Amino acid sequence: MRILIVDDDPLVCRSLQVLLGREPDIAIIATAADGAAAVEVCRSEQPDAVLMDIRMPGMDGIRAASRIKRDWPHIKIMMLTTFRDRPSIDEALQAGADGYMLKSAQTPHLARQLRAMLAGASVLDRQVLEQLLPRRAPPPPPDMLTPRELEIMRLIAEGCSNREIAAALYIGEGTVRNALTVILDKLELRDRTQLAIRYWRERS
Structure with missing residues (x-):
């Protein structure tokens, strides 16, 4: 996967470039120090994903994410920041960010999450999930979801792609997609993010 790193701290950019660059399937194609530069790199290089800080001088990561998603919706965006307050999280997700990770994440975990994000x-x-879960939600009735649907829900909440779920459960990707549609309908949820939030809320 071709990754653009965006952070106003040169040391952070260099560290991520070196550490993630060791992953065999990750290529760091460029770094940028602010959101405006990130937009220009996306225009010229079309990376698969952008790993971007939130607070930067000039155009910040939130505005850059919104601009990138508007012009190139296929580019995945993961915010990588020290901020875990609810307003920052909400703004990032509303801007179209596909992921939100903290800078304290270990490199192997960050690489796995990038792969999961690229897979959908x-x-x-x-x-971050804990900030989105202010109250404990009542669990679904025991008979609302089948054991297989509960297992698919767990794997989705853990960041697995449809392909990974299909491989883990020895079923087809089409079966996973159909099951996800049924689960979302039963729980009256909109998407995978809400499903993950619901799953972790029940276990908080």
Whole structure:
């Protein structure tokens, strides 16, 4: 996967470039120091994903994410930041971010989450999920979801893609997609992110 790193701290950019660059399937194609530069790199290089800080001088990560998603919706965006407050999380998700991770994440975990995001999963750091779960929600009635649907729900909440779920459960990707549609309908949820939030809320 071709990754653009965006952070106003040169040391952070360099560290991520070196550490993630060791992953055999990750290529760091460029770094940028602010959102405006990130937009220009996306225009010229069309990366698969952007790993971007939130607070930067000039155009910040929120505005850059909104601009990138507007012009190139296929580019995945993961916010990588120290901020885990609810307003920052909400703004990032509303801007179209596909993932939100904290800078405290270990490199192997970050690489796994990037892969999951590229495969279509919505990726949220566990501490970020905790900010989105102010109250414990009542669990679904025992008979609402089948054991297989509960297992698919768990795997989705853990960041697995449809392909990974299909491989883990020895079923087809089409079966996973159909099951996800049924689960979302039963629980009256909109998407995978809400499903992950519901799953972790029940276990908080």
